[in-house]
Amino acid sequence: MNKSERLLQLLNLLRVRRTAVTAAALAERLGVSERTLYRDVQSLVLSGIPIEGEAGVGYRLRKGSFIPPLMFSESEIEALLLGVRMVQGWGDEDIGAAADSALQKIRSVLPERILQQQDLQRSTFLVPGNKRREKSRFGGSIRRAIKNREAIWLDYRDEQGNPTQRRGKPLALIYWGGAWTLLAWCLLRDDHRLFRLDRIQDLELTGEPFRIEPHQTLETYIRQYDPEFVDRAFP
Known part of the structure; x- marks a missing residue:
């Protein structure tokens, strides 16, 4: 360097x-x-x-100082392009459209040389969206519930197909490489629970605001399994 x-x-x-x-x-x-x-x-x-x-x-x-936006390097452009492809291939339609819009804004300020290289690379980063709609169903509603801290109600089927209904505090969406899962604080079990999005039969936003207690946070859940990741992700 x-x-x-x-x-x-x-x-x-x-x-x-x-x-x-x-x-x-x-x-x-x-x-x-x-x-x-x-x-x-x-x-x-x-x-x-x-x-x-x-x-x-x-x-x-210095606090209050303004630093003009920095130009992206070629490697950073590649990373952004791959990220957009992943979001489009694995995310729901709304977040995929947002990622594409963000990419167009980035492209609008790129130098011509980097823009030409990036156009050549568009066909080298492919992320097929196999069963994307099924795997990311209710993703938009869940994101809104997380953002607004609004409790949700789920009609869910477990791995054996057994039905259950749950109310909970949605905390995060996690992608494991094969499926999206919702991490929530389950009010029935009074504990963290994971729910695969492709097993959710129905979902409703209850309109009920919630407060996250210290023992209910995403950070607390992840720290049980990967404390080093928490130190990197929650500086």
Whole structure:
């Protein structure tokens, strides 16, 4: 990685942080020494980037400062393109259309050279949507319920086809590579439960708002099985 690429990556790391981050942590992330990191920070400051530093605390962008949007690298464009293909192939129709719209907005600001390369790559990232509608059914309604913190009612069939009705607090949609599942706090079992979307027979938004208690959160559930992932996903 050359210096210009490293400076862009350093600026990106600072942009996404809400709190200060130490020089040691930044240096490790970039794969450089702390001495090099100090020089890179100084280069950004001299170029007009409003970076604040405090001994023992770390660096952060000055609160209230505006940094113009950064251009995507070619690798980042490839990652975005693959992500859009995955959403279109595995998500419900609404989220797929939103992903396609976002991609068009990104394409509108790409340099011509990168745009031509990206057009050539469109046929190299294919994610077939096998039974997409069945696997992502009720996805839009569930996302709205999660966003609005609205309790839901489910008519569900388990793996053996046994019927059950549940009320719960929807927390997250999780894709396991073969099926979408809803993670919810089940009011009947008073515990976390997973429900496969393709086994939901009917779903209703109850209109009842809910509050998530500390022991009911998505983070609490995942920490039981993969604490390292929680540390990465919930910094």
